Amino acid sequence: MPPQTRAQYYRETTPPSTQRREFDTPKKGSPAIRHTRKRSQNLGPRFQVSKKQCKDLVNPETNPVRDQQYEAQIAHFDLRNSNTGKLISTDTLRRGLRRYTKNAKRYKQAYVSKELSQANLKTREEYGQKYGDKPIEFWITNIYTDEVHIDPSSQAQGSILREEGIRTNPENIQQRRKKTGVELHIAGWVSWYGKCEKLEFYIDEHIEVIKPKMSRKPQKNDIRD
Secondary structure, X not given: OOOOOHHHHHHHHOOHHHHHHHHOOXXXXXXXXXXXXXXXXXXXXXXXXXXXXXXXXXXXXXOOOOOOOHHHHHHHHOOEOOOOOOEOOHHHHHXXXXXXXXXXEEEEOEEEOXXXXXXXXXXXXXXXXXXXXXXXXXXXXXXXXXXXXXXXHHHOOOEEEEOOOOOOOHHHEEEOOOOOXXXXXXXXXXXXXXXXXXXXXXXXXXOXXXXXXXXXXXXXXXXXX
């Protein structure tokens, strides 16, 4: 008996109903002869952070702790894992923010200095009105000095949770902090003919060093066996 071909074996072993359904289907490619489902767009496990929660996190009106660490924001919104009931991790929160927002994360804040006081503005205007019409001979005989005060505590730049591209929005800008730490003073001078060769650096001269009181002399009663 000659060996059977694949087609002969298929016709002998396959029910007629199956053969009729496959061979009667027009040859329009493999998708035409089999049922396919829509490909899923959400691959992997389900996110523990919803889209609404991510939107609330980056919204200044609903998140008063945007300038704090991720752990503080997770505790404030009580974001928990639906399976274990524990607070989610910071990595889980960052993955949700990347998926449901425009690359939101903790960015460095832009900061501005305080506005000039009315007294300072008035002094500057009076100086300009008084000396604005002076000739050059008046200015070449003067020496002008200036100084700047730097405090590390006021220079610290914070971070805030926001979306990408809105750094200069008013709600994302912080005001420079007050000087509370050790201040470093820098001074220099300039005139019509020259300027200082190097800047002068100094610290507060009025800082008083409190010396501890001298301990009393040991007494005879202090010596014990």
